[in-house]
Amino acid sequence: MADQDQQSKACRIERIGLVVAITDDQVRLEIEGKPVNVPRSKTTQYLVLGDRVSWSGTVWVKIRDEEVKER
Numbered sequence: 001m002a003d004q005d006q007q008s009k010a011c012r013i014e015r016i017g018l019v020v021a022i023t024d025d026q027v028r029l030e031i032e033g034k035p036v037n038v039p040r041s042k043t044t045q046y047l048v049l050g051d052r053v054s055w056s057g058t059v060w061v062k063i064r065d066e067e068v069k070e071r
Helices: 002-010 065-070
Strands: 016-022 026-031 034-039 052-055 060-062
Touching: none
Parallel strands: none
Antiparallel strands: 016 026, 016 052, 026 034, 052 060
């Protein structure tokens, strides 16, 4: 039973999105084929259209191209 407890604590769901639109106050992401509007305050500053982003737990951050290939 202890092994199952440790495994469940280590399990982590990673959300990855694609930047499809940016305005002064919002970023539109496509996550698993669905559009999601995110407040600009919940993203890193230097995003451009086409960037892939990942949820850090507090903000959406750009994923480097090398990281995308590994996933």
